[in-house]
Amino acid sequence: MTNDAVLHTEGLTRRFGGLVANNNIAIQIHRGQLHAVLGPNGAGKSTMINLLSGDLRPSTGHIFFDGQDISGFSADRRSRMGIGRSYQKTNIFPTFTVFENCRLAAQSREPHPARIFSNALSYRTVCEAAERAIELAGLAHRAQRHANTLSHGEQRQLEVAMVLATSPNVLLLDEPLAGMGAEESARMVELLQRITPDHGILLVEHDMDAVFAVAKVVTVMVNGEVLESGSPEQIRGSAQVQVAYLGAEDEHHG
């Protein structure tokens, strides 16, 4: 079987005791394409990202990156291969500056651990990558602030900036817009559109408008399973999705 996806899974399953958080998932992420994943709370979206990034190991099933089975690879190794991820629950270095958060992220591409007599700030490409990521995420005016002094929304921007600073080929973004203000959200959506051509992106997001604006493919998950996958138009028109997810959401939000 040939598969030109940069990242894809076969029969990916993860159990937590009796709970099947991900059941037999087959998903494909292609370069130059943004693949959005929707689903109600507890559907298993974060679990899927954790499995793809190596934060969790699958119970059964396989994950392929550029055709290579990486199911057993550690999270750090996958990161070095070019799979970057952000977290739903902000996961930064709170006592470091914004710049240092991103510089450390960028340094992971050029680590030089043996050069113990060199100054970390003397690596131009690393510092530039960090500055670029900060700029892209819209945090340039906050670069020297300590991360724990940022607003919640700014910390969410930093979360994305750190992924960008590692120059990944594939980005797995777990609800990056949650907690951001409208302006930052719009900026982030624009950023995603801009970087999509040369990245593969998996976007988990509750914000429908954003998802339908940027996604080429949308997958809807419910109870650990893929309910339906297709173009945004297909998903919007799907009766199944309406019943299982969109309808339910509408009821909640009135």
Add this chain to the structure above:
Amino acid sequence: MNRASDVGEPVLGAAAPAETRLLRREVVLPLFALVLLAFVPIVGSAFYTEVVTRVMILAIFALSLDLLVGYTGLVSFGHAAFFGIGAYAYALLSPKNEAASLWLTLPAAIGAAAIAAALVGVFVLRTRGIYFIMVTLAFAQMFYFVFHDTDFGRGSDGITVNFKPDLKLGDITLIDLGNSNQFFYFVLAMLVAAFLFLRTVLASPLGRALHGIKVNEHRMLSLGYHVFGYKLASFTIAGTLAGFAGYLSAVQSGFANPEILSWHQSGNVLLMIILGGTGTLYGAIGGAFVFALLEQVFEALTVHWQLLLGLTIILLVLFLPGGLSEFVARVIRKPVREHADDE
């Protein structure tokens, strides 16, 4: 905990006046302390010169532990093992009837401590938290019994060295380590060197990564860092530096016995850095001095001095969770901070 060091993150671009002032204070105070120390052999008795030399050696030991505890987040309760290995390497390699060469025994001692630390690190770094504390303690106890219960370490009496090592270049003696004043200045120079070495390492990509591991190990993995390798590097550097301190200690005392690698010694050095404040380097040095001072004062006051020492440390930790260095930082930074925060 280590607010002082985190605030010290470098700032790109031109330094604001407040930062220049802060920098000046951060340089002036240690320089002042250094000058004071340099006067000890001139104004103090031979006894005090030797006491201060001993404390400076302990300060190097404490500095090495701060790299682990304060900058990597690894609380080792067995750090005296490497101190002891450095001391024993010197004692075992010193000939009975003549002086050993420092050029030979020092690299050997440092090498032995480095190898031991790397080997122990491979095992203990697979655990974390309380398990790490227990496993490092267990390894140190193992080394203790190796030296205590085998002929190799000559049992509980340890090994006595009759001559100080030579520090010669050709036929010229560079420093007479048997002269307590010269030895004092040699150790002072080594303390400054150890401090500058650690500062340099901490500013390097390795040091930055270690600090990242301390603050958020999970994210470091997620960013692609080989966290285990970094921890092993930290553990090995710290153990090597501890071995160096142990070497100096054995040179000063003229012996190596199992007590120097007992768990008391590991506990004391931990107390020193907790007292001084972890993650600042200055705190480790200050902690070693304050610990020694408290020991002397309480010992003179009462036979129950250990109880008093324990109580004092508990009170200090309760009221100054960041240790003495945080207290000093608060005092010297206060006026500067008010300006720096208004942006």
